[in-house]
Amino acid sequence: MSEKKLKFNSKTIHGGQKPDSAYGAVMPPIYQTSTYAQTTPGGHKGYAYSRSANPTRKALEQSLASIENGNFGMAFASGMAAIDAVIKLLNPGDEVLSTDDLYGGSYRLFKQIFERLGITFRFIGMQNADSIEAHITENTKLIWVETPTNPMMNILDIKAISQLAKKHEVLVAVDNTFATPYLQLPLDLGADIVMHSATKYLGGHSDVVVGALVVNDIELADKLYFIQNASGAVCGPMDSFLTLRGIKTLHVRMQRHCENGRAIAEYLAKHPKIEKVYWPGFEDHPNHEIAKNQMKDFGGMISFIPKGSGYEDAIKIVEKLQLFTLAESLGGVESLAGHPASMTHGSIPNEEREKSGVVDALIRLSVGIEDEVDLIADLEQAIE
Numbered sequence: 186m187s188e189k190k191l192k193f194n195s196k197t198i199h200g201g202q203k204p205d206s207a208y209g210a211v212m213p214p215i216y217q218t219s220t221y222a223q224t225t226p227g228g229h230k231g232y233a234y235s236r237s238a239n240p241t242r243k244a245l246e247q248s249l250a251s252i253e254n255g256n257f258g259m260a261f262a263s264g265m266a267a268i269d270a271v272i273k274l275l276n277p278g279d280e281v282l283s284t285d286d287l288y289g290g291s292y293r294l295f296k297q298i299f300e301r302l303g304i305t306f307r308f309i310g311m312q313n314a315d316s317i318e319a320h321i322t323e324n325t326k327l328i329w330v331e332t333p334t335n336p337m338m339n340i341l342d343i344k345a346i347s348q349l350a351k352k353h354e355v356l357v358a359v360d361n362t363f364a365t366p367y368l369q370l371p372l373d374l375g376a377d378i379v380m381h382s383a384t385k386y387l388g389g390h391s392d393v394v395v396g397a398l399v400v401n402d403i404e405l406a407d408k409l410y411f412i413q414n415a416s417g418a419v420c421g422p423m424d425s426f427l428t429l430r431g432i433k434t435l436h437v438r439m440q441r442h443c444e445n446g447r448a449i450a451e452y453l454a455k456h457p458k459i460e461k462v463y464w465p466g467f468e469d470h471p472n473h474e475i476a477k478n479q480m481k482d483f484g485g486m487i488s489f490i491p492k493g494s495g496y497e498d499a500i501k502i503v504e505k506l507q508l509f510t511l512a513e514s515l516g517g518v519e520s521l522a523g524h525p526a527s528m529t530h531g532s533i534p535n536e537e538r539e540k541s542g543v544v545d546a547l548i549r550l551s552v553g554i555e556d557e558v559d560l561i562a563d564l565e566q567a568i569e
Contacts, residue, residue, distance in 0.1 A: 200251025213244035241422040255399035257406035264382025266418035267396030277303025283329040286541035289530035314345035338463040340472035347375025367439040385516030389431040441554040442485030463488040485552040496545035505567040515551035
């Protein structure tokens, strides 16, 4: 059966995969080696040095390309290493337009590393795709999209932004970490590059740090492969194996994340002590219709603000949680809680952070796959 015809649930298990050529192993072996024997200089079986390519990493990269409906996948040492490679496509004087409510680590990389090397970054509201065109200049080379955004759960119209970008010959890169390809496929919507912190939902078990890029265009792929090899921020064979194993259950995990996410969001929305809940599944979410059109479901990421709360009140709530673990990261089978102002978005200046809605009282939840009754009970005791 043609792999192109496989449905998503089958692609997570079989996409880009075949039994190992050496002994027919069904699961890709962990090729824990740095180098490979050659019969003559350049005479090898496709692998010379593991920074350039490794069979286990290659298996992961083929899987990544398959589940994103892309042609070329690249696996990196972290999500930040993957973003780093994308920005290295640019030259001094080039400009990047980015959503103004993005992950703090992305903001830090843009502002504190690449801006001083001569690349300009402008952060704008992108919820209305029509408003973006006015910000595009002759120096604009890349639009950086994050949807749903972290942690405000804003939804950006990937298709509309991609159409606008093509009109101006600008690349579009989409951070698809929150949604995963189970929920949305940015390349199918017109994006040029998809990025993942595969540490999160793709790995799914909070036991690995990996990043990923997927593209369709061979020229763009060749540039990124060159940067990957030259810069060397690749993931190791064990990390590749763990992430590939995680992908094989992505579809069943994401279904439960979405089910539990809906239950928690609806519970919080009805709670008398909660002022605001941010989750794109609500009909009154500003871009709910766009979310319905470009996503299969609404995910397990939720942010909320308790009534009349400030920094100290939010800290007390996250400290009282017992089943939700107070920790950085997201997307694991276990439920996590975070305080963006002091954790994931601590590197963003307060004034900029609060402009995008990341106030001191905001709490972010990564809803896991435990029983929803237990998760609600934990929130009940912590909020009370």
